[in-house]
Each structure stands twice: as C-alpha cells, then as structure tokens.
Amino acid sequence: QVQLVESGGGLVQPGGSLRLSCAASGRTFNNYAMGWFRQAPGKAREFVAAIGWSVGNIDYADSVKGRFIISRDNAKNEVYLQMSSLKPEDTAVYYCATRWGGPDSRTNEYPYWGLGTQVTVSS
Numbered sequence: 639q640v641q642l643v644e645s646g647g648g649l650v651q652p653g654g655s656l657r658l659s660c661a662a663s664g665r666t667f668n669n670y671a672m673g674w675f676r677q678a679p680g681k682a683r684e685f686v687a688a689i690g691w692s693v694g695n696i697d698y699a700d701s702v703k704g705r706f707i708i709s710r711d712n713a714k715n716e717v718y719l720q721m722s723s724l725k726p727e728d729t730a731v732y733y734c735a736t737r738w739g740g741p742d743s744r745t746n747e748y749p750y751w752g753l754g755t756q757v758t759v760s761s
Contacts, residue, residue: 639664640662640663640664640665640736640750641662641663641664641752642660642661642662642734642735642736642750642751642752643660643661643663643734643752643753644658644659644660644732644733644734644752644753644754644755645658645659645660645661645755646658646659646755647732647755647756647757648756648757648758649758649760650724650757650758650759651724651759651760651761652724652725652726652759652760652761653723653724654724654759655720655721655722655723655724656721656724656757657718657719657720657721658674658718658719658721658732658734658755658757659716659717659718660672660674660716660717660718660719660734660752661714661715661716662715662716662717662734662736663715667691667712667715667736668691668712669691669738669739670691670736670737670738670739671688671689671690671691671695671736671737671738671739671740671741671742672688672689672708672710672717672734672735672736673685673686673687673688673689673734673735673736673737673741673742673743673748674686674687674688674708674717674719674732674733674734674735675732675733675735675745675748676728676730676731676732676733676757677730677731677733677754678727678729678730678731681730683733683745684699684745685699685743685744685745686698686699686702686706686719686732687699687702687706687708687719688708688741688742688743689708689709689710689717689741690740690741691712695740695741696708696741697741697743699743701727702721702728705721705722705723705724706719706720706721706722707719707720707722708720717734719732721757724757724759725759726759726760727759728757728759729757729758729759729760730756730757731754731755731756731757732754732755732756732757733751733752733753733754734751734752735748735750735751735752736748736750737749737750
C-alpha cells in the first residue's frame with residue numbers, strides 16, 4: 639500500500655524559507671512522478687510543482703516559479719519542496735502526491751496522496 643508522509647511545515651515570516659519533505663513507501667517508485675499541491679481555506683486544491691522520474695522533467699505553477707524548487711532522491715523515495723521568498727498567499731496545507739508516468743498539474747491524475755502539512759506565512 640502506497641503511503642506518503644509530508645513534513646517540514648510551520649510558521650514563517652514573509653520573505654522567509656521552508657523546506658518540505660515527503661517520504662514515500664509501499665512500492666518501488668520507478669517511473670512515478672511526484673507532485674506538490676496546496677489548499678488554502680475556502681479554496682480548491684491547486685498544483686504547485688511536480689517532478690518526473692527522469693532528470694529535468696519538472697513543472698511549476700506560475701505563482702511559484704523562481705521561488706520554489708522541487709527535487710527528489712530516488713534512492714530514498716523522497717521528494718522535497720524548497721520554498722523561498724514566501725508570501726502570505728502561500729499559506730495553505732501542502733500535500734504530496736504520486737502517479738505513474740510523467741508530471742501532471744491536474745489533481746485528479748494523482749491516485750495517491752499524503753495527509754498534508756500546514757504552512758503559514760505571517761508576521
């Protein structure tokens with residue numbers, strides 16, 4: 639059974655940085671893409687970033703380009719989201735997800751999800 643566990647969330651001031659991690663288990667993840675999504679109160683879950691199994695196969699939402707970096711360690715079955723220059727509008731629960739195949743920005747293309755980690759950007 640696939641299990642995804644996020645960590646690294648917390649409270650940070652505007653302009654600050656955080657690094658989220660997601661540990662995957664339950665199967666081998668060869669050819670599985672890993673994605674990060676977020677959901678703010680009262681809003682729909684939205685795409686943040688995704689990374690494929692192959693090097694360089696990465697996609698970002700326009701709202702985070704230049705501020706967030708997604709990476710993965712295939713040997714550890716982990717994916718990371720380095721977030722910099724954080725803004726109050728980045729406040730949300732951040733979810734890790736995985737799917738067989740390449741990166742995709744559509745929420746419904748991911749069958750496996752973690753429980754999320756809260757990120758709050760506030761002074």
